[in-house]
Amino acid sequence: MTAFQQIGEHPEILLMIVIAFFLLYLGIKKQYEPLLLVPIAFGMLMANFPGGQMGVEKVDESMTLFQIAKEHGIMNFVYYSLIKTGFLPPIIFLGVGALTDFGPMLRNLRLAFFGAAAQIGIFTVLISAVAMDFTLKEAASLGIIGGADGPTAIYTTIKLADHLLGPIAIAAYSYMALVPVIIPFVVRLTMTKNELKINMKEQDKLYPPKVPIKNMQTLKILFPIGLGTVVSLLVPSSVPLLGMLLFGNLVKEVGASTGRLSKAASDTILNAATIFLGLAVGGTMTSKAFLNIETLMIIGGGFIAFAISIAGGIFAVKIYNLVAKKKINPLIGATGLSAVPMASRVANDLALKHDPSNHLLQYAMASNISGVIGSAVAAGVLISFLG
Numbered sequence: 266m267t268a269f270q271q272i273g274e275h276p277e278i279l280l281m282i283v284i285a286f287f288l289l290y291l292g293i294k295k296q297y298e299p300l301l302l303v304p305i306a307f308g309m310l311m312a313n314f315p316g317g318q319m320g321v322e323k324v325d326e327s328m329t330l331f332q333i334a335k336e337h338g339i340m341n342f343v344y345y346s347l348i349k350t351g352f353l354p355p356i357i358f359l360g361v362g363a364l365t366d367f368g369p370m371l372r373n374l375r376l377a378f379f380g381a382a383a384q385i386g387i388f389t390v391l392i393s394a395v396a397m398d399f400t401l402k403e404a405a406s407l408g409i410i411g412g413a414d415g416p417t418a419i420y421t422t423i424k425l426a427d428h429l430l431g432p433i434a435i436a437a438y439s440y441m442a443l444v445p446v447i448i449p450f451v452v453r454l455t456m457t458k459n460e461l462k463i464n465m466k467e468q469d470k471l472y473p474p475k476v477p478i479k480n481m482q483t484l485k486i487l488f489p490i491g492l493g494t495v496v497s498l499l500v501p502s503s504v505p506l507l508g509m510l511l512f513g514n515l516v517k518e519v520g521a522s523t524g525r526l527s528k529a530a531s532d533t534i535l536n537a538a539t540i541f542l543g544l545a546v547g548g549t550m551t552s553k554a555f556l557n558i559e560t561l562m563i564i565g566g567g568f569i570a571f572a573i574s575i576a577g578g579i580f581a582v583k584i585y586n587l588v589a590k591k592k593i594n595p596l597i598g599a600t601g602l603s604a605v606p607m608a609s610r611v612a613n614d615l616a617l618k619h620d621p622s623n624h625l626l627q628y629a630m631a632s633n634i635s636g637v638i639g640s641a642v643a644a645g646v647l648i649s650f651l652g
């Protein structure tokens with residue numbers, strides 16, 4: 266009746282339980298993206314208790330959802346109905362859009378280009394993965410982890426290499442949660458103390474903007490409509506993600522007349538989607554699925570993609586500073602990931618440690634938000650060419 270005998274026969278289960286406890290510690294005690302890490306870690310914990318039927322496993326996809334729930338448990342029902350179908354990633358983008366303020370990016374459009382530069386990790390790892398005998402579709406799914414956007418990674422993998430969905434989801438969300446560890450690690454290797462002390466507000470005083478924006482609210486309303494139209498024409502395959510992001514932002518910016526829609530998207534809908542996504546991703550982290558060479562290679566490749574993306578944004582700023590009078594703190598380039606707003610908060614904290622007056626948050630958000638758009642467009646390009 267108990268799980269002790271099966272754990273004794275399969276001691277690797279204990280390792281997975283220890284890893285789940287460690288992730289819970291990081292989420293609860295260290296506050297590393299607790300909204301993501303706590304559901305993922307607890308889902309992992311439940312998945313690895315023998316006999317609980319809470320681990321996601323391979324099923325016959327000709328089965329109905331009712332049959333999957335009855336024969337394989339409720340976690341498989343959640344996984345195959347909400348994640349494997351590609352339903353939850355766009356829904357999460359809807360909520361993220363309703364929480365996002367494009368104002369910092371629109372006020373500092375030149376900083377948005379560094380969000381694009383940070384996508385270099387996606388294509389670097391794609392090429393490297395092909396050299397390691399992954400297929401082109403598998404390599405694209407692995408590389409997209411470098412965008413630091415869990416929903417984008419899941420959606421791309423569903424379209425290109427759905428058999429890798431479990432380990433790629435694990436890698437993407439684990440590294441998103443560990444942004445407070447990974448960004449400082451890369452920054453220590455790539456930046457000098459003088460670069461960390463570049464004060465953006467002082468630079469603005471020395472070189473004020475030449476064309477101030479007169480009506481920001483109107484621009485905020487027009488931006489998601491205009492960008493959505495352009496991207497839909499150029500990269501239609503990115504519309505499920507980027508379109509929902511921009512729609513969520515639009516109902517936020519319109520104001521009181523769509524306030525109920527914005528509140529629902531950013532509160533109830535997003536929270537429910539995050540719970541189900543986190544638990545289901547954790548449910549894929551069974552000892553059988555996790556402790557194998559392919560999964561470990563994907564997790565290792567995901568870390569490399571993540572680190573290269575951060576370094577790519579930093580070096581893009583360094584190159585810009587060589588020719589520009591108005592200097593930019595390279596920490597802003599480090600936030601070109603899609604991990605909003607955690608990456609910006611981490612960059613801001615690093616800047617304040619070196620100069621208590623150097624508040625970078627609003628500037629970092631410009632690059633950070635553009636990183637969300639950039640990763641969604643990059644995913645759309647990969648799906649268009651390889652799907």
